[in-house]
Amino acid sequence: MSALIVLQNMNRVIGILFLLCYFYQLLYVPVALWRRHRVQRTVPVRRYAVLISARNEEAVIGQLLDSIRRQDYPAENLTAFVVADNCTDSTAQAARDAGAVVYERSDTVHVGKGYALNFMLSKIRETYGDEHFDGYFVFDADNLLAEDYVSRMNETFGPDCQIVTSYRNSKNYGDNWISAGYALWFLRDAAFLNAPRARLGISAVVSGTGFLFSREVMLRCNGWPFHSLSEDTEFTVHSILEGQRVGYCGEAELFDEQPTSFGQSIRQRMRWCRGNLLVFLRQGGQLTAGLAGKNGLSCLDLLLSIPPAIALTVCGVAVGVLATVLELFSGGAVLPLLSAMLMSFIVPYLLLFVAGALTTATQWNHIRAKNWKKVLYTFTFPIFMATYVPITILALFGKVEWKPIEHRAVMSIQELK
Numbered sequence: 001m002s003a004l005i006v007l008q009n010m011n012r013v014i015g016i017l018f019l020l021c022y023f024y025q026l027l028y029v030p031v032a033l034w035r036r037h038r039v040q041r042t043v044p045v046r047r048y049a050v051l052i053s054a055r056n057e058e059a060v061i062g063q064l065l066d067s068i069r070r071q072d073y074p075a076e077n078l079t080a081f082v083v084a085d086n087c088t089d090s091t092a093q094a095a096r097d098a099g100a101v102v103y104e105r106s107d108t109v110h111v112g113k114g115y116a117l118n119f120m121l122s123k124i125r126e127t128y129g130d131e132h133f134d135g136y137f138v139f140d141a142d143n144l145l146a147e148d149y150v151s152r153m154n155e156t157f158g159p160d161c162q163i164v165t166s167y168r169n170s171k172n173y174g175d176n177w178i179s180a181g182y183a184l185w186f187l188r189d190a191a192f193l194n195a196p197r198a199r200l201g202i203s204a205v206v207s208g209t210g211f212l213f214s215r216e217v218m219l220r221c222n223g224w225p226f227h228s229l230s231e232d233t234e235f236t237v238h239s240i241l242e243g244q245r246v247g248y249c250g251e252a253e254l255f256d257e258q259p260t261s262f263g264q265s266i267r268q269r270m271r272w273c274r275g276n277l278l279v280f281l282r283q284g285g286q287l288t289a290g291l292a293g294k295n296g297l298s299c300l301d302l303l304l305s306i307p308p309a310i311a312l313t314v315c316g317v318a319v320g321v322l323a324t325v326l327e328l329f330s331g332g333a334v335l336p337l338l339s340a341m342l343m344s345f346i347v348p349y350l351l352l353f354v355a356g357a358l359t360t361a362t363q364w365n366h367i368r369a370k371n372w373k374k375v376l377y378t379f380t381f382p383i384f385m386a387t388y389v390p391i392t393i394l395a396l397f398g399k400v401e402w403k404p405i406e407h408r409a410v411m412s413i414q415e416l417k
Contacts, residue, residue: 010319014312015347021308024301031196033362043155045073046134048212049124050080053116055404056087057141058094060257064143065098067413073150079133081124082141085116091141112402114227121223133215140209142257142407144171144416152252153212161247162214163239165194165206167366171255171416172409173377174369178265180377181384182258187366188359190250198248203240203298205305206232210254217244229402230275233306237283240298241290253366255416257409266391267403273310273388273395280307313392349382356381368416 050068054061061082068080080100084092086108095102103123105116117138124133135157137150149166156164167190170183186207194204218224220242226234236246259265280287284307290299360367360378367374 011316014316014319017308018312021304021312024304025193028192028196029358031199032192034199041155043158045077046154046157047077047132048079048135048137048150048154049128049133050078050137050139051117051120052080052082052095052100052139052141053085053113053120054082054087054091054095054141055085055116056089056091057407058089058091059410060142060407061091061095061100062098063410063412064139064141064145065095065100067143067145067147069099070147070413071145071150072148073154078150081120083116083120085113085119086111110227112227112229112231114224114231117224117231118227121218125223130215130219135212135214136218137212138209139254140256142171142409143209144255144411144413146253146255147413149252149254153249156247156249156252157212157214161245162217163206163211163244164213164247164249164252165204165211166248166252166254167191167250168207168210169253169255169366169368170258171368171411172257172260173367174373175258175260175409177377177380177384178262179258179260180369180373181381182265183367184356184359184377184381185385187363188355190248191359191363192355194248195250197301201245201297202301203236203244203295204246204248205302206236206246208232209256210252211246228275228279229271229400230279233276233279237279237287237302240295240302241283241286243293243295245295245298255368255413257407259405264405265387266394268405269388269391270395270398270400271402273392274400276306277310277395310392313389314396317389317393345386349386352382352385353379 052061052064065080065082068078069075071078082092082095082100082102084095084102084104086106087104092102092104103120105119107115107119121136137153139145153164153166168186170179170186172179173183174180189205189207197204217239221238224231226238228234239246259268280303284303287299287303290296291303293299356378360374364374369377
């Protein structure tokens, strides 16, 4: 059997496996498009702590704190805390000037957002005790909040929904194809994954920033013990295994800044890929055992959402390279082989284009960019996603460590609107 036939057969097998693993997400689409009338209900006014981990963020921290001050939620029930984590600039002073309670941390051994959040929570518990706050918001320093963000999250939050994530938008969508690729992915994640998950009673997935957890969750976890390269995935998996369900509030809109440098993007996504893989290697067995429990569908959704993509991507690349080498050494025709490889990229491109186009069309009014950029970056979205292939390979075999992302999009929530 020639290498060309081997490649074609393996591509078919990999394609079928991808379809089997991700077909269920197509079923989410009609659920996402179904518009439910939001029922107004009376909810208690709760007291919240806002947790912000910042490393050399003096340029943007003030704008986030200003958007927190402008919330239509009672100001006396919101306290903003900032941990200036290994900063070499004036982040701490900028946060104090903007009205936040600031803790400074210097630890070059235990590096990362997870350690900073745990440090901050320990300081808050020492000063305020365990009962003072009903819940804890988590934001990154570059975020901005819509003025009704906390009110909308408070409506979703409650005894039956002790963890809530929100609608993640971007404040620099139109900078270039990289920032747009990130932003479109997060919009799709919110509108076509987390929203239908919540409507079907399946757990949503926490995505780095813009989420809320209860005092009870904090006490059960004894702070924030999640220190992996993907602490958000680790937290989600832990919560589901503990019987919790992550809720979703699509009316609570958050904006964050996406990387525009390809180098920064590579480092960040390598960390995500390696971190997610390590989380599933450690807890995949527990998730599998949890399929028979009350959170069985949530466990299944998590098991299908990340590990198959990593495994099938690596297998696809390995098969393609091996088949090419064998065909060249056997003196076979290279052109048919290249044509087969090209087809293996065209089909995924078209599928990703449809996903991006559907997201762009349905979220059109939420995207802060010129109309022609919204259209253009729909075509570049599959290219952005295709860069995950080499990034995944690098994440498996290269050196991966936590490094901060530089933020330069300095704007207020009023300027963004």
